[in-house]
Amino acid sequence: MTRISLKESLFLGFCAVFILLSRAALRLHLGISGHVMFSTMFFLLIARGCVPRFFAATITGLFAGTAAMALGMGKGGPLLLIKFVLPAMVVDIGAMALPFMFQSYLLCALVAATAASTKFIDTYVMDRLVSMNPDIILQHAFLEAAPAVLFGVAGGLFVPPVIRRLKSYGVI
Amino acid sequence: MRIRLRQLFGLSRLYRGQPGTGNRRIGSIAVGAKLLGLMVLSFFAFGTRTSAGLLWLTGINLALLFVFRYGFIFLRREIKVFLWQTVIIVSLYILRFGWIEGFKPGAMISWQLSLTYVPGLIFVKTTPQPRIVETFSAVVPYRAAFVMATCLKFIPLILTEIRNIYEGQVFRGAKILRKDLLNPINWPDLVFCLALPVIIRSMNLAGEITLAAKARNFGLKKKRTCWPGI
Amino acid sequence: MIPASGIYLQAVTCPITRSSIFTTNYNTGDAVASTACKRREVDSVVRIKNYSYAYPDTTQFAIRNINLDIETGQCHCVSGPTGSGKTTLGLAIKGLLPPGKEEGRISGVSATEDGGTDIGIVLQNPEIQILASTIGAEIAFGLENLCVDPAAMPARVGEALEAVGLDRPFENETAHLSMGQKYRLILASHLVMNPRLLILDEPAGQMDPDGLKKLLKVIQALKNAGMSFLLFEHNPEFLTEIIDVYWHLDSEGYLRAGHFKMSVYDPLRSGSPGSGRLGATDGEVVSVRKLTVSGADGSPIFSDLLLRVAKGQRVTVYGANGTGKTTLLRCLAGFVQASAGDVMVFGKKPVPRNLRGKVGCLFQNPQQQLFENTVYDEVAFPLKRYGKRRSAMASKVDEMLSMCEIGELAEFSPHKLSYGQKHLVALASVLAADPELLLLDDPFAGLDQSRCEMILNLLSRLNQEKGLTIIWACHHPQMFSGWADLEFLMKRGKIFAHSS
Numbered sequence: 001m002t003r004i005s006l007k008e009s010l011f012l013g014f015c016a017v018f019i020l021l022s023r024a025a026l027r028l029h030l031g032i033s034g035h036v037m038f039s040t041m042f043f044l045l046i047a048r049g050c051v052p053r054f055f056a057a058t059i060t061g062l063f064a065g066t067a068a069m070a071l072g073m074g075k076g077g078p079l080l081l082i083k084f085v086l087p088a089m090v091v092d093i094g095a096m097a098l099p100f101m102f103q104s105y106l107l108c109a110l111v112a113a114t115a116a117s118t119k120f121i122d123t124y125v126m127d128r129l130v131s132m133n134p135d136i137i138l139q140h141a142f143l144e145a146a147p148a149v150l151f152g153v154a155g156g157l158f159v160p161p162v163i164r165r166l167k168s169y170g171v172i
Numbered sequence: 173m174r175i176r177l178r179q180l181f182g183l184s185r186l187y188r189g190q191p192g193t194g195n196r197r198i199g200s201i202a203v204g205a206k207l208l209g210l211m212v213l214s215f216f217a218f219g220t221r222t223s224a225g226l227l228w229l230t231g232i233n234l235a236l237l238f239v240f241r242y243g244f245i246f247l248r249r250e251i252k253v254f255l256w257q258t259v260i261i262v263s264l265y266i267l268r269f270g271w272i273e274g275f276k277p278g279a280m281i282s283w284q285l286s287l288t289y290v291p292g293l294i295f296v297k298t299t300p301q302p303r304i305v306e307t308f309s310a311v312v313p314y315r316a317a318f319v320m321a322t323c324l325k326f327i328p329l330i331l332t333e334i335r336n337i338y339e340g341q342v343f344r345g346a347k348i349l350r351k352d353l354l355n356p357i358n359w360p361d362l363v364f365c366l367a368l369p370v371i372i373r374s375m376n377l378a379g380e381i382t383l384a385a386k387a388r389n390f391g392l393k394k395k396r397t398c399w400p401g402i
Numbered sequence: 403m404i405p406a407s408g409i410y411l412q413a414v415t416c417p418i419t420r421s422s423i424f425t426t427n428y429n430t431g432d433a434v435a436s437t438a439c440k441r442r443e444v445d446s447v448v449r450i451k452n453y454s455y456a457y458p459d460t461t462q463f464a465i466r467n468i469n470l471d472i473e474t475g476q477c478h479c480v481s482g483p484t485g486s487g488k489t490t491l492g493l494a495i496k497g498l499l500p501p502g503k504e505e506g507r508i509s510g511v512s513a514t515e516d517g518g519t520d521i522g523i524v525l526q527n528p529e530i531q532i533l534a535s536t537i538g539a540e541i542a543f544g545l546e547n548l549c550v551d552p553a554a555m556p557a558r559v560g561e562a563l564e565a566v567g568l569d570r571p572f573e574n575e576t577a578h579l580s581m582g583q584k585y586r587l588i589l590a591s592h593l594v595m596n597p598r599l600l601i602l603d604e605p606a607g608q609m610d611p612d613g614l615k616k617l618l619k620v621i622q623a624l625k626n627a628g629m630s631f632l633l634f635e636h637n638p639e640f641l642t643e644i645i646d647v648y649w650h651l652d653s654e655g656y657l658r659a660g661h662f663k664m665s666v667y668d669p670l671r672s673g674s675p676g677s678g679r680l681g682a683t684d685g686e687v688v689s690v691r692k693l694t695v696s697g698a699d700g701s702p703i704f705s706d707l708l709l710r711v712a713k714g715q716r717v718t719v720y721g722a723n724g725t726g727k728t729t730l731l732r733c734l735a736g737f738v739q740a741s742a743g744d745v746m747v748f749g750k751k752p753v754p755r756n757l758r759g760k761v762g763c764l765f766q767n768p769q770q771q772l773f774e775n776t777v778y779d780e781v782a783f784p785l786k787r788y789g790k791r792r793s794a795m796a797s798k799v800d801e802m803l804s805m806c807e808i809g810e811l812a813e814f815s816p817h818k819l820s821y822g823q824k825h826l827v828a829l830a831s832v833l834a835a836d837p838e839l840l841l842l843d844d845p846f847a848g849l850d851q852s853r854c855e856m857i858l859n860l861l862s863r864l865n866q867e868k869g870l871t872i873i874w875a876c877h878h879p880q881m882f883s884g885w886a887d888l889e890f891l892m893k894r895g896k897i898f899a900h901s902s
Contacts, residue, residue, distance in 0.1 A: 008378075170815075170817065387522070
């Protein structure tokens with residue numbers, strides 16, 4: 001496979017920017033836990049669907065995490081990077097394992113749900129590090145991850161029609 | 173015939189604020205050291221188990237805010253998030269262990285979690301964004317640094333374009349006003365009327381920026397030098 | 403192929419080049435000392451012979467059989483309708499086109515001492531070409547890519563800044579420059595790499611008259627010093643004072659020598675559907691009293707604005723870039739809140755939710771609004787959202803498509819149309835909802851004059867027949883002079899009646 005082009009890299013960068021912008025906008029206006037996963041999943045999947053490179057979504061996640069750190073968005077400081085990169089890696093693995101993923105609502109929803117559920121791992125690891133009670137860690141991680149998965153699936157479901165339109169326009 | 177600007181316009185005059193070489197490197201090292209220091213502080217919070225230790229760490233964080241000449245008020249939005257987190261964790265502990273047994277450890281864990289986040293927040297809030305991007309540029313490959321810096325630089329332009337598309341679509345009947353979006357039935361309008369045109373625009377924008385960069389020989393050589401100013 | 407409305411003049415080729423001793427004064431625009439116009443042996447900067455190019459995945463050539471020879475110190479201008487391939491030709495000369503089908507050859511391009519090519523190209527939109535946040539870093543961008551020693555950069559950057567007359571410190575932020583200054587900054591960022599030929603794509607398109615005047619002065623000074631220019635401009639009338647050789651690229655992609663002069667819009671031309679005016683009728687659509695709007699930093703963008711627009715009036719608001727025209731329109735649409743004063747639209751404070759269906763908006767680059775699969779669906783979208791019945795919708799869409807002369811494109815994907823056609827689809831989709839007030843924020847900048855004239859006639863017709871009130875903001879007063887009932891000029895935060 002040829003090296004990722006500058007245009008593709010910039011597009012992935014813009015997808016990362018959209019993730020951050022929508023996080024900022026949603027945080028201001030809604031304030032519902034996990035809702036940011038809607039736009040995060042949507043743009044991570046769009047990034048991978050538009051740029052068919054193995055690490056496309058991971059690069060987007062890396063950009064988004066780094067920029068979030070630089071812009072001071074969300075809590076977590078340097079750990080923010082993991083929050084963005086983990087779901088992005090799941091999207092890349094999903095796209096590699098399921099080649100027709102972007103034509104199927106079901107597969108997109110499945111991959112989005114799996115990727116969004118990494119929120120469970122983030123929370124679990126953080127809570128373990130601060131020595132929280134093991135029973136409560138599970139409950140806390142579940143409370144954090146459940147809405148994220150629901151919103152992530154909603155975001156994922158919009159991806160196939162958008163990709164289909166972009167293809168019909170000749171944009172990708 | 174090769175036209176040289178020096179020939180065309182005579183000797184250049186020195187400009188106000190002509191940069192000295194090396195400013196950027198010193199700046200990057202200072203920001204890097206600050207990041208490292210605050211990361212160490214964050215990791216200390218993970219390992220601290222006693223309230224005395226947490227008090228010490230809180231004191232150090234507050235002192236840092238004072239050193240950087242920021243009041244605690246600048247973290248007000250994050251404080252809301254921490255409070256919400258505290259409510260959830262303490263509630264879970266109380267549900268599991270009861271009021272007496274659960275409240276203190278729940279509050280301690282929340283406090284500890286907050287202290288792992290605060291140093292990162294201090295870093296991003298007290299360091300100018302161009303400085304942070306510059307520091308990243310010093311450690312990541314130049315192409316990645318260029319992409320990141322360019323995407324961040326174009327945020328205002330992207331926001332203007334999003335705004336134009338949004339406002340135009342509102343008057344074409346798209347149900348994407350804030351109140352409309354409280355109803356998930358209208359979310360498809362948000363995706364198709366706003367997100368889709370924005371994605372197409374960002375693809376075109378990526379192409380135009382690439383062309384502009386290549387017109388000035390970006391990517392011609394494997395390495396590049398660096399403007400000595402800020 | 404020459405459009406019927408145009409006047410085709412004979413090629414004006416000037417074999418004279420100016421030689422100078424390379425000391426040029428930006429302020430006077432003259433090459434100081436002996437600027438002598440004399441015949442002499444001249445170098446060819448670039449020579450194009452029988453060149454044709456087709457983009458990848460297409461079989462049709464975008465430009466065909468191009469023959470062009472640019473000599474030192476000359477300024478060539480290629481005009482032609484939007485989408486005729488002007489930018490493609492510029493990119494071909496610079497070597498920036500993707501690998502496609504090519505015939506013929508481009509010769510004469512050589513390498514500079516730094517290892518780049520001796521051709522610079524300034525693309526259409528300066529906003530997108532500025533890649534750094536400070537003036538110094540922006541100009542040095544090309545030098546960084548050519549691995550020029552950092553110690554040598556400040557002097558070269560200083561020279562380039564001086565050449566374009568931008569007397570600003572290196573650390574000044576690029577975001578604070580006006581559009582004209584940004585354009586000259588981009589020019590400097592190419593000059594710093596010592597090109598022999600500069601290609602400028604639509605230099606007049608984005609700029610207000612004042613910015614353009616300063617740019618022309620810079621180009622003249624550089625020309626006098628021996629720099630060659632190739633301009634691509636659909637309306638070269640703004641640039642006549644610097645052009646030596648005129649060319650015309652037709653819609654088939656053929657380049658012909660000659661000055662293609664666009665017809666000037668005449669609102670009173672007999673037979674023109676826009677010749678009649680409805681003028682003011684009963685009922686006030688817009689009433690603005692002592693309006694002040696402030697920016698994010700709290701300083702006023704404009705203050706104490708007075709504006710009254712009656713139903714059926716055509717209003718144009720002129721002004722340089724950044725004078726607040728867009729903000730005024732956004733305020734009328736209810737998207738920007740007034741800091742002081744009153745705004746009434748249809749007798750009420752403007753709220754976007756309540757104005758839906760009554761107000762139509764077209765902002766800059768309206769083709770960006772397109773998202774449906776076919777042109778038909780695109781035009782039908784507002785009718786669906788406003789709850790029109792299917793039968794009524796079909797007849798309305800057909801009416802709008804034929805009115806905008808795009809009836810034959812109904813089943814096409816809007817994204818595969820030409821630049822001009824996309825504009826027409828966007829306009830049709832806004833007009834389909836039968837708005838009573840149309841707010842236009844320079845949406846047709848970049849369109850050629852014949853397309854603009856067609857749109858003006860269409861709007862005039864809607865104004866006459868349906869009493870559509872139109873408020874149009876643009877930055878070139880001469881473009882639509884005489885078309886409006888009321889003309890205003892925005893300058894230094896105030897609005898002035900221009901003429902009536």
